[in-house]
Amino acid sequence: MIYIAICDDQIHQIERIKKCIENMNLKEVNIYTFTDEKEMISFCKNKNRNFIFILDIVLQNKVSGIDIAKKINHLFEQPIVLFISNYLEKVTDIFEVDHCYFIYKPELERRLKDALEKAIQIYNNNSRTISFKSGMDTFVVPLSDIYSIERIKRYSLIKCKDHTYRVLDDFQALFPKLNGYFHQCHQCYIVNFMNVKEFNKKEFILKDHSYVPISRSRLKETEYSFQMFLKGL
Incomplete structure (x- = not known):
């Protein structure tokens, strides 16, 4: 409804x-x-x-x-x-x-x-959500609450509005659970375009004032994807 x-x-x-x-x-x-x-x-x-x-x-x-x-x-x-x-x-x-x-x-x-x-x-x-295990617990989180996902060694850090979850799932396992607003802009980072406040050729500045870097090898693809996202709004 x-x-x-x-x-x-x-x-x-x-x-x-x-x-x-x-x-x-x-x-x-x-x-x-x-x-x-x-x-x-x-x-x-x-x-x-x-x-x-x-x-x-x-x-x-x-x-x-x-x-x-x-x-x-x-x-x-x-x-x-x-x-x-x-x-x-x-x-x-x-x-x-x-x-x-x-x-x-x-x-x-x-x-x-x-x-x-x-x-x-x-x-x-x-209204879409993602479910994942963090430690011994299973969490269900709205996709819109996720600001970015960072890969550090064997873990992925799912950074949300009020909490950061550490999970074992890698990007390959997480991506099918996300929607088209998410984009991998760096080998170690996925950004949620819906929560971007500013964009430049080095990084995204998110609504919570955190930063997500953009790698040079992914800059052209990232810039194009973000422009397509903005045109769709």
Whole structure:
């Protein structure tokens, strides 16, 4: 089941967005609509589910959709944010916060389908997990929680948001359990593109401010793969 929350202070715009989504004939989708961001956040928190949020950037009560997205990214584990606006000059502001897509409202009917399909792809990937043994215990971890994997001698270190797991599985054993967002950029490192904050020709800087090196022999392939990943967002 996919959960979508729409927040816009204009009822006719909400109905317009909702109609576009309904015309896509998506299966197992719940759509919730709000004109007040506080009501939306409270409702979604109580649902205890992952949501795709469709947010207007400029609301009449002078609340910024950018600020709402910052709260959402802080309060929710894996939110996916789509911004919509009548104002193209707001495009530069959206890079202050993690988001999936920006839609110019006059082009809503033409753009929403592609935006939502990409959001759903991320939504589904966020739901995928990996299981592995670390010591005597077996763990199940969302793939989206993994930042990188480092190979040190006989062990692989699976570095997650809040914990690092040491496993015996090598990269050959781990790769089939991963999704297309993971890439081996070094003989000893696998990076999760979804958790990359910055990229240069020497390393990736991740969202937790850690670094993943890129080997010279893998630079061209890594650069191409990362560009393809960005185009897919």
